[in-house]
Amino acid sequence: MRSCMTASTTSTQPARHSSLGLEAYVQVTSPIRRYADLLAHYQLKAYLHGRPLPFTADELNQHIQRCLASGREVGRVVRETERYFVAEYFRQQPRDSLWSGLLLKWINEENRLGVVLLDAIAREMLVKVNAGTTVGSNILLRCASADPGNMFVKLNEVAAGSVVGGGIQSRL
Incomplete structure (x- = not known):
């Protein structure tokens, strides 16, 4: 299902x-949590009270771009913090x-990845899983190595207590 979902967008134009x-949708949560939601609250409140909007479309777009850049960072x-602590x-x-x-799925079935x-x-x-393993299979894994500094973990599929898979060093 996740593969069918698209990323959210932020814009001053209805979509x-x-x-x-x-046909049109706006997401606003608690203005305490997100600055972009605070701006949307200001705009909606002014509109509902019949007052002039506090921001022009250009001003909102500038704020949105700053919010999006901060959000990406x-x-x-x-993500990097989570990868480090998993390793x-x-x-x-x-x-x-x-x-x-x-x-869950194959990235490269021929190479069993x-x-x-x-x-x-x-x-x-x-x-990297063993030959004969199919999507939907429950498998057992052992950690062959973990390197938090490089955010890598190498896992091997095991059977009956012994390593039988080649494993892969995985960037988390």
């Missing part, structure tokens, strides 16, 4: 919301720990 079947920092978590675990996962959802950390990771 359709296909999933909701609406925050998102990048959050650090695996680095601290005993080497004989086993992790259950679910093969797939996306696996790790139950314990609710995170998707790239893993």
